[in-house]
Amino acid sequence: MKIDWAALGSVFGVGLVATVALVALFTLGIAGLSRQERAAARGGSAALAVTGAYACFAACAAAVAYGIYLIVA
Numbered sequence: 001m002k003i004d005w006a007a008l009g010s011v012f013g014v015g016l017v018a019t020v021a022l023v024a025l026f027t028l029g030i031a032g033l034s035r036q037e038r039a040a041a042r043g044g045s046a047a048l049a050v051t052g053a054y055a056c057f058a059a060c061a062a063a064v065a066y067g068i069y070l071i072v073a
Helices: 005-042 047-072
Strands: none
Touching: 005 047
16 A cells, blocks of 8 residues: 655645635634624724624635535535
């Protein structure tokens, strides 16, 4: 059995980068929602933070859906 180490390393690298990017997007979404809660407690509005948070969550959902598409197809 011959293992293509370059291909294995490539898959590992892409998987690692995609995982870190997805976690970072989700973290930004959570941070945006927490800013909205802090602004609401102070009596203000953080519409941009909420919009950014929803955009981050939508990007996460799109990345997960694309991954499922790649697995199923």
